Amino acid sequence: MIFTIAIDGPAAAGKGTIARAVASHFGFAHLDTGLLYRAVGRHLLDGEDPVQAARALDPAELDEGALRTPEVAQAASEVAVLPEVRAALVDFQRGFARREGGAVLDGRDIGTVICPLAEAKLFVTASAEVRAQRRFDELIGKGLDVDYDKVLEDVRARDARDMSRAEAPLVAAEDATVVDTSEMAIAGAVAAAIAAVEARR
Secondary structure (H helix, E strand, O other): OOOEEEEEOOOOOOHHHHHHHHHHHHOOEEEEOHHHHHHHHHHHHOOOOHHHHHHOOOHHHOOHHHHOOHHHHHHHHHHOOOHHHHHHHHHHHHHHHOOOOOEEEEEOOHHHHHOOOOOEEEEEEOOHHHHHHHHHHHHHHOOOOOOHHHHHHHHHHHHHHHHHOOOOOOOOOOOOEEEEOOOOOHHHHHHHHHHHHHHHO
């Protein structure tokens, strides 16, 4: 059985949490495509060519813990605007999406570019202020010394970059179900997502 669920949305909207829960609920494989760009961003920070890094990316590099830092997030956003990097990672994502047994992919352009024919599409969003607070709490929880206003500034800057880039800008697919998590608890957001997917099955 092949069934692809595409989940897109801006940073810290909750799409990763929702994607993991949805994948678990349906017994599907899950890919956080942002980790691909974070891994390439890590190579950029190490002084390596991002295009070459993307072409030679090893799935074993997708260590979420090591890639969840503000510096890597910014580098990921920078390399994601490079058409050569995006092209190198497209085949990897499309192959994963059509694997037997079902797949959930979350990112910025899954429903619009990577899997435009996905059986189910969601666009998970929230206000910039709510997303900044979530990211701030996450970073503080990791023991990092961060300032909320700076986190909010970073969230808005990343949104502007992601939404205005010429190659695959962040936008909800026309046939995506929008889930606004600004005032939702995790359980409610997951339930809404599962219901939207069920409606497409």
